[in-house]
Amino acid sequence: MFNPTRDQVRQFFTEAWHKHKAGGVLTSLETMAVDLMREHPEYHADxxxxxxxxxxxxxxxxxxxxxxxxxxxxxxxxxxSIDQPPGIKAAYQSLLATRDHHEAAHIIMEALGEAVWESQRLGTPLDTEKYLDLIRRHATSR
Structure with missing residues (x-):
């Protein structure tokens, strides 16, 4: 399993952004990252x-x-992309009924952050059912 350091992650994003700006050839992962970076102009200067x-x-x-x-x-x-945990793809599709893809991703991100925080606080494995439940609650809240 790939487990990059903080510096490696930061280097990956800054180098992919630099390659993109210079018109360089990007790997598929760099292309995905650049697509996300383009959706976040507030981070371009960073x-x-x-x-x-x-x-x-x-x-x-x-x-x-x-x-x-x-x-x-x-x-x-x-x-x-791999529907892991099982059901996340369906929960995401439910979010898309009332939101754009970026807002839906941010809702999932908030749920993931909460689930990871709780897992770390309790010293337990990530509760994927709770994670999915947090996402589903947002899908029905609008």
């Missing part, structure tokens, strides 16, 4: 700033960590 690539993003700063955010998008895309 991706071009070497200082940001080394920055810490504490809650107290009130800034979203662009690398974590983009990584979560990639993870969610992977989950949807």
């Amino acid at each position: 991706l071009e700033d070497p200082e940001i690539a080394n920055a810490d993003f504490s809650v107290e700063q009130g800034r979203t960590n662009p690398f974590l955010h983009l990584s979560m998008h990639l993870a969610i895309n992977e989950q949807l």
Whole structure:
């Protein structure tokens, strides 16, 4: 299993963005990442700033960590592509009935963050049923 360091993740995103801006040839994973980066213009300056690539993003700063955010998008895309956990694809489709794909992904991201936080807090495996339930509740809340 691939388990990159924080620096490797940040390097991946900044290099993919640089290659994209320079018109370079991208791998399929870089293409997926660039597509996500293009949907987040608020991160473009961060991706071009070497200082940001080394920055810490504490809650107290009130800034979203662009690398974590983009990584979560990639993870969610992977989950949807293989329907893992089983049922996430259907839950996503339910969200799309009332939202665009990006807003739906952000709802899933929020649910994933909550499920991971709870798993870490309790020292238990990720509760995939709770994760899916959080997503489904949003699908029926509009």
